[in-house]
Amino acid sequence: MKLVSFGDDIVAQGSVEKLAKLLGFDFEDKSSFDICNQQIFRQVIEYTDNSEDVFLLIGWTHKQKLEINWKNETYTYKPDTVEYLDNGLNTLHRYDDIFFDDILLTQHWASNAFTLQQTLSNLNINYYMYNTQDCMYYHSKTKNYIDSLCKRHYHNPVNLRSSMKYMKNWNDFLLGKIQAGGLL
């Protein structure tokens, strides 16, 4: 059995490999620095051919990250970042409230998580999801999307303090969640 870890820089630095050791699994690290949720969504989909004896650990990143291709270079565009190789990208900052509407970003994030859950379930691929540094925005316009997510396979998506960045002993915690959820 192999634990395959997806996520951002926090996952990359978070020694998730220890969790694989605790589980007695091999380990494959698919996490990347400077990645957004849409890219994580696609990465997991690309991996779905390798469904035998894998457990996918999916760490969703901050919702305020967008994959933008600016003059044929791909950037992860963020509202709090101005240091890009092409300074022209900063032109977009005056529209950040349009790009980063919390309701819409949560709707898109939860929609991706929901269809990914359904996909992995349909393909009999075992998985667990968590947030690395952010949470979904719970609102009357996002509530039904979030409530439809399978919480047995997704650790508390609406609480910032439940994300990897704010938790201690993350590997032990995840191990407990995975075992308690009967996912193995």
Added chain:
Amino acid sequence: MKYLVAFGCSHTNGSMLDGVSGSSYENTRNGFAGILAQQHGYELYNISKPGGSNQYIHRCIVEYITHYMDTKLEQLFLINWTSRSRLEFRYPESSAHIHDTAGDFNDKKSVPFTVGSNAKLFKDPRYKQLQNLSPYYINPAIESLNWAAWAFTIQQMLEKLNIPYLMTNTCEALPQNKITPKLNLNNYIKPHDTGSTMLKYLTNKGYAITPCYHFRQDGHQAWAEKLNGHLKDLNYVR
């Protein structure tokens, strides 16, 4: 009671079907989705928006399933993917702006955003400015990967939920990429073939097209007949 639920952009919305309206209740009822629903005794939900993006279509399918669908009733999904050069934005809850179009379960705060579309459609002038920059930040190669990813996960979800469906392309073909080999082509009409898009199929057959690239009643009738053949092949209708 059984429902045909159609998702898509302006073509599914029936834009200009009457020769007048970009979006109207009558046009949403009388387009190809309405023709198929009436032909086979379905009630119609038309969940579409002129300028709607593939991201919007994916979100609306999830929204329908998680918010509105009565699982006790028979459903047939007709999913009509659109152009890659589009995104979905949203007017803030606090703003008075709405984007008012016809369609079922329509969130009037959702703003369809297309490269090169008429800037007059936007209530906030900053959207018009964003239009000028859009060729820089909307990338067709990335959007083709997203489109394939959304289509694949929707297929997997509908198969898991035992919901019959047919996918089509209205505006352009889906370019082949590293995700497209995963797609179930039985339920997706030749996704990589430009000639099988609604736009090309009907223009190649000689149906008249409006200056804004939409079809009248005869075109919708012909597209409905084509889709009907595929639905029969899948044993979804008789």
